[in-house]
Amino acid sequence: MRTGVWLVGARGSVATTSVVGALALRAGLTPPTGCVTELPELRGPALPGLADLVFGGHDVVATPLTKRAEALAAAGVLPGRLADAVAPELADVEAALRPAPTEGTPADRIAAVVDDLTAFRRRHDLDRVVVVNVAATEPAPEPHPAHHDLPALRAALTGLADVLPPSSRYAFAAFTAGCPYVDFTPSTGARLPALAALADERGLPYAGHDGKTGETLLKSVLAPMFAMRHLAVRSWSGTNLLGGGDGATLAEPAANAAKVGSKQRVLAETLGYLPQGSTRIDYVEELGDFKTAWDLVTFAGFLGTGMRMEFTWHGCDSALAAPLVLDLARLTAAAHAAGRRGPLAELAFFFKDPLGDTGHALGEQWAVLRDFVAGLHAGVAR
Ligand SMILES: NC(=O)c1ccc[n+]([C@@H]2O[C@H](COP(=O)([O-])OP(=O)(O)OC[C@H]3O[C@@H](n4cnc5c(N)ncnc54)[C@H](O)[C@@H]3O)[C@@H](O)[C@H]2O)c1
Numbered sequence: 522m523r524t525g526v527w528l529v530g531a532r533g534s535v536a537t538t539s540v541v542g543a544l545a546l547r548a549g550l551t552p553p554t555g556c557v558t559e560l561p562e563l564r565g566p567a568l569p570g571l572a573d574l575v576f577g578g579h580d581v582v583a584t585p586l587t588k589r590a591e592a593l594a595a596a597g598v599l600p601g602r603l604a605d606a607v608a609p610e611l612a613d614v615e616a617a618l619r620p621a622p623t624e625g626t627p628a629d630r631i632a633a634v635v636d637d638l639t640a641f642r643r644r645h646d647l648d649r650v651v652v653v654n655v656a657a658t659e660p661a662p663e664p665h666p667a668h669h670d671l672p673a674l675r676a677a678l679t680g681l682a683d684v685l686p687p688s689s690r691y692a693f694a695a696f697t698a699g700c701p702y703v704d705f706t707p708s709t710g711a712r713l714p715a716l717a718a719l720a721d722e723r724g725l726p727y728a729g730h731d732g733k734t735g736e737t738l739l740k741s742v743l744a745p746m747f748a749m750r751h752l753a754v755r756s757w758s759g760t761n762l763l764g765g766g767d768g769a770t771l772a773e774p775a776a777n778a779a780k781v782g783s784k785q786r787v788l789a790e791t792l793g794y795l796p797q798g799s800t801r802i803d804y805v806e807e808l809g810d811f812k813t814a815w816d817l818v819t820f821a822g823f824l825g826t827g828m829r830m831e832f833t834w835h836g837c838d839s840a841l842a843a844p845l846v847l848d849l850a851r852l853t854a855a856a857h858a859a860g861r862r863g864p865l866a867e868l869a870f871f872f873k874d875p876l877g878d879t880g881h882a883l884g885e886q887w888a889v890l891r892d893f894v895a896g897l898h899a900g901v902a903r
Pocket residue numbers: 529530531532533534535536579580581582621655656657658659687705706707731732733734765766767770838839841842
């Protein structure tokens with residue numbers, strides 16, 4: 522199953538690490554540590570092989586992928602020897618990247634993305650192309666009546682006013698070109714009723730939002746523990762310090778608000794109440810692609826006895842995110858091949874702010890994912 526993976530934000534840290542990682546994996550240069558779909562419980566015939574993935578994408582900057590890979594190697598995100606070993610294949614991916622369209626009406630820019638996706642699918646003789654948004658986090662858009670109605674949205678896009686944020690224009694283009702869409706970011710993406718209608722009209726699946734790779738991953742394990750032991754969480758406060766391009770973007774208050782919003786759902790929905798405290802994200806340039814999360818949880822036990830736990834998480838953001846991007850591309854491609862349409866709630870395991878209603882506890886999300894993937898494999902074996 523030759524599968525295109527079209528990365529929006531293709532020259533960013535997560536995208537570059539995903540591409541270098543996939544090329545190194547297929548060359549047998551590194552083990553698939555961190556790739557969930559390579560676990561024995563999920564591996565199987567329904568998923569496209571890593572060697573079947575063909576990469577392309579859009580970005581607003583033109584920094585060569587080899588330069589991005591060198592910078593990531595220098596920062597300790599990926600081994601420099603891997604970037605060197607896959608340099609020829611990286612040059613092929615470079616040739617498949619396109620500048621993000623910036624000219625004309627929103628409808629013109631969407632049409633240009635559709636043309637790029639269609640040309641990519643034809644040139645590489647792909648069975649399907651999954652569009653994965655790994656671009657910089659956007660602020661939440663101003664609400665617009667056309668967000669709720671597909672004909673009104675189509676009409677509005679031909680005007681000069683930008684009624685959709687870029688992530689939603691990419692989702693619109695993906696669906697128009699017949700491609701499933703995955704949002705690894707907290708941006709709006711396909712999360713508008715008019716875009717849900719478009720995905721439905723085209724019979725396409727989509728997944729999101731916001732990859733779960735650090736503090737929220739830990740919350741989705743620890744919060745169910747407090748709930749199952751009937752302990753009362755009184756406060757949960759977290760401070761996240763991060764650098765890199767993502768950190769710089771999140772220094773903007775509106776993008777910061779979008780991210781913090783997507784990190785909060787897990788506590789309220791797992792505990793059934795929202796304890797005191799908040800999550801902060803601060804930009805510290807010096808940290809580069811490495812993120813530190815400090816959390817303090819205070820809780821009450823039997824007879825009201827107060828207790829506390831603290832944890833510190835030092836994660837390499839792109840090394841945690843990149844294998845999940847590959848997992849999501851493979852899983853969404855398999856879901857598309859199986860005829861799935863609409864939101865893929867079964868992929869909640871991967872997201873901070875998942876679509877649908879499968880709960881936020883990691884263990885439950887894992888069980889749902891495992892059953893879903895078993896069903897996909899059974900479908901191709903029949
Ligand atoms: N790394 C993680 O653990 C993690 C977890 C969850 C979500 N994310 C999200 O993944 C995204 C990427 O993170 P990153 O560290 O690679 O950031 P980054 O800043 O390194 O890369 C983002 C890329 O997007 C490009 N871009 C911006 N606007 C664009 C547009 N309109 N069209 C096309 N490209 C555009 C930028 O030029 C840049 O190359 C962020 O939104 C981040 O919040 C990352």
